[in-house]
Amino acid sequence: xxxxxQSPQSLIVQKGGISIINCAYENTAFDxxxxxQQFPGKGPALLIAIRPDVSExxxxxxxxxxxxxxxxxxxxxxxxxxGDSATYFCAARKEGSSNTGKLIFGQGTTLQVKx
Amino acid sequence: SQTIHQWPATLVQPVGxxxxxxxxxxxxxxxxxxxxxxxxxxxxxxxxxxxxxxxxSSEVPQNLSASRPQDRQFILSSKKLLLSDSGFYxxxxxxxxxxxxxxxxxxxFGPGTRLTVT
Numbered sequence: 594x595x596x597x598x599q600s601p602q603s604l605i606v607q608k609g610g611i612s613i614i615n616c617a618y619e620n621t622a623f624d625x626x627x628x629x630q631q632f633p634g635k636g637p638a639l640l641i642a643i644r645p646d647v648s649e650x651x652x653x654x655x656x657x658x659x660x661x662x663x664x665x666x667x668x669x670x671x672x673x674x675x676g677d678s679a680t681y682f683c684a685a686r687k688e689g690s691s692n693t694g695k696l697i698f699g700q701g702t703t704l705q706v707k708x
Numbered sequence: 709s710q711t712i713h714q715w716p717a718t719l720v721q722p723v724g725x726x727x728x729x730x731x732x733x734x735x736x737x738x739x740x741x742x743x744x745x746x747x748x749x750x751x752x753x754x755x756x757x758x759x760x761x762x763x764x765s766s767e768v769p770q771n772l773s774a775s776r777p778q779d780r781q782f783i784l785s786s787k788k789l790l791l792s793d794s795g796f797y798x799x800x801x802x803x804x805x806x807x808x809x810x811x812x813x814x815x816x817f818g819p820g821t822r823l824t825v826t
Contacts, residue, residue, distance in 0.1 A: 625813045627813075627814070627815070629817075634820075634822070635819060635820065636798050636800075636817035636818050636819050636820045637752070637798070637817045638817070639814055639815070639816065642813070642814070682751065682752065686813060693740060693757055693759060693765070694740045694742075694757075694802040694803075694813070694815060695742075695754065695757060696754075696815055698751050698752045699751065700750070700751040701750070701751050701752075
């Protein structure tokens, strides 16, 4: 119940296309869902995040879609660029864990955007 | 603004040798601190977290230990390294308890330490 399942494991998209990465969870106590972007040899960087009181959040070319009833959320990268090639992690945080701030991460998706 | 530092950036150590990795955070007080390990091509495994000086919680039984001697310093240690300890070690911080709003949920990662045990 504490897991976050991420798919696909890897993704190849043509430049200008839409990249879609999906995550699913079981624990309805999760109340915060961030996405991280990690380039090789670097630490993950917070990309965008959503809370379950909204169904969509957009920041530039990056959009999170959230389906509370299905317990799923996804990252959409519009107009994908070669510079977006990286590993993407979804995560979830359990409500009431504000004193620890612990996140549960998905296994990651390696995105390659071909020029 | 807040920054997080980790050192060393890379480390090659023989099996059985000790380990000490350091993480420091600047620009905030009483942060929550975290140590993660990332095996090659794998996800992020939370190893330890700390909500204050001297307060350490372990997530996974292992060959490693953590300490927080100062408010913004987090150290990962081992007395004897194993081959399986190789990986990319990441320190992270989040806003301390009592903060409200989105900022209290965000977790920020350091640049990482690449450890190779030979």
